[in-house]
Amino acid sequence: MNETAAPRARLVDPEGEADRTTAALVSSLATRLIILHYTSGVSVIGSLLAGLSLAGRDAARTADGARLRRALLASPAARNGETLWAALRIGDMAAGLPATPVVDHIRNDLALLLAPDLAETLSAVPIPPALQSRAAGAAPGEANFIDCLLGLWIHAREITRSIEGLARLAPAEPPVFEGGNAADGHTSQLLR
Amino acid sequence: MTPSHDANNAGSHAAVRGPIDDLLRLQTDFQQRLASETLRYLRQLQGLVGPVVPGTLVLPDPGLELQGRAQGGDTVTLQVTLENRQRVHCLVSPMLSPLVSERGVTWFVEARVEPGSALLAEGDQATIAIAVPVPAATPPGSYRGAVLLPGFEKGALPVRVIVEPAMTEEAPAGPDAQAA
Numbered sequence: 001m002n003e004t005a006a007p008r009a010r011l012v013d014p015e016g017e018a019d020r021t022t023a024a025l026v027s028s029l030a031t032r033l034i035i036l037h038y039t040s041g042v043s044v045i046g047s048l049l050a051g052l053s054l055a056g057r058d059a060a061r062t063a064d065g066a067r068l069r070r071a072l073l074a075s076p077a078a079r080n081g082e083t084l085w086a087a088l089r090i091g092d093m094a095a096g097l098p099a100t101p102v103v104d105h106i107r108n109d110l111a112l113l114l115a116p117d118l119a120e121t122l123s124a125v126p127i128p129p130a131l132q133s134r135a136a137g138a139a140p141g142e143a144n145f146i147d148c149l150l151g152l153w154i155h156a157r158e159i160t161r162s163i164e165g166l167a168r169l170a171p172a173e174p175p176v177f178e179g180g181n182a183a184d185g186h187t188s189q190l191l192r
Numbered sequence: 193m194t195p196s197h198d199a200n201n202a203g204s205h206a207a208v209r210g211p212i213d214d215l216l217r218l219q220t221d222f223q224q225r226l227a228s229e230t231l232r233y234l235r236q237l238q239g240l241v242g243p244v245v246p247g248t249l250v251l252p253d254p255g256l257e258l259q260g261r262a263q264g265g266d267t268v269t270l271q272v273t274l275e276n277r278q279r280v281h282c283l284v285s286p287m288l289s290p291l292v293s294e295r296g297v298t299w300f301v302e303a304r305v306e307p308g309s310a311l312l313a314e315g316d317q318a319t320i321a322i323a324v325p326v327p328a329a330t331p332p333g334s335y336r337g338a339v340l341l342p343g344f345e346k347g348a349l350p351v352r353v354i355v356e357p358a359m360t361e362e363a364p365a366g367p368d369a370q371a372a
Contacts, residue, residue, distance in 0.1 A: 006271035009252040020246040020278045031243035062287035063301045096235045103343030111280040180297030
């Protein structure tokens with residue numbers, strides 16, 4: 001049994017960028033919300049699409065992500081998905097827009113929920129302007145934090161299960177090993 | 193519109209295209225391109241004023257490499273301690289990349305990461321254990337890859353797993369065998 005201490009990596013603020021403090025996180029979130037008032041819905045969705053796609057490409061660099069990607073590509077859903085994507089010009093919405101750092105947003109928003117100095121910080125940063133519903137006669141939508149948080153949970157859970165379900169439709173298990181010099185006979189045996 | 197134009201339109205409009213048609217087509221094409229370029233410019237302009245998103249940099253010990261050694265059928269466990277030096281909580285969800293041998297074999301590892309994610313308060317640390325089962329048929333060799341921390345700057349910690357040849361019962365062990 002190896003008793004030596006595990007190697008260590010520190011999670012730090014990048015030099016020359018905004019430090020990850022409660023004030024910086026509140027400011028970042030508030031700016032995101034304020035910008036929504038001056039941005040088109042297509043731009044917001046396009047930027048999110050670009051961000052999700054970037055996160056997907058990053059995820060494909062992991063073994064689990066690569067396995068899932070290959071299974072999805074082999075599933076019958078891939079063809080219909082690509083057809084819909086092209087026919088409805090979904091990708092065009094992301095053209096020229098910066099990718100939203102979706103994973104960073106989750107990590108930063110989570111940190112805000114746990115920040116002990118949130119109340120005093122909130123008094124010192126710009127807050128998004130108040131909104132008034134323009135719906136005439138329609139029942140107003142109701143949104144609150146806890147419902148939304150739970151909604152995000154079920155939303156993410158359903159998305160996760162849907163994607164994993166699609167991957168299970170792939171006709172065959174992807175191989176554990178791939179490529180390499182088959183001259184030694186080992187690798188050629190493993191390639192299915 | 194002159195009578196001669198009317199006559200032309202009433203005749204083979206599709207076959208004969210006059211200068212007016214060309215002008216209209218040019219004008220429409222120009223308007224489309226102008227609208228498209230304007231939209232592209234506006235979208236890029238919007239992208240320039242995006243909010244700053246505070247990030248996290250992974251700073252490993254100098255020369256850090258997670259190493260393990262095993263034979264086919266064994267399990268290698270790699271460990272790394274992550275320490276949050278930022279002033280707010282940090283969620284980490286490490287994942288292992290595929291491993292590639294010096295012979296170019298790509299191994300899509302089915303690793304178990306414990307804990308799968310860790311929520312670290314300021315100054316907290318957590319030791320992540322990554323168990324890598326080595327399939328019995330794994331070709332011996334040195335496999336390299338990385339523990340990836342999605343969403344982090346420089347979020348890749350190098351990994352090396354050495355798969356040794358399996359010791360078989362037929363392997364030469366005695367002095368006779370050595371002499372042979």
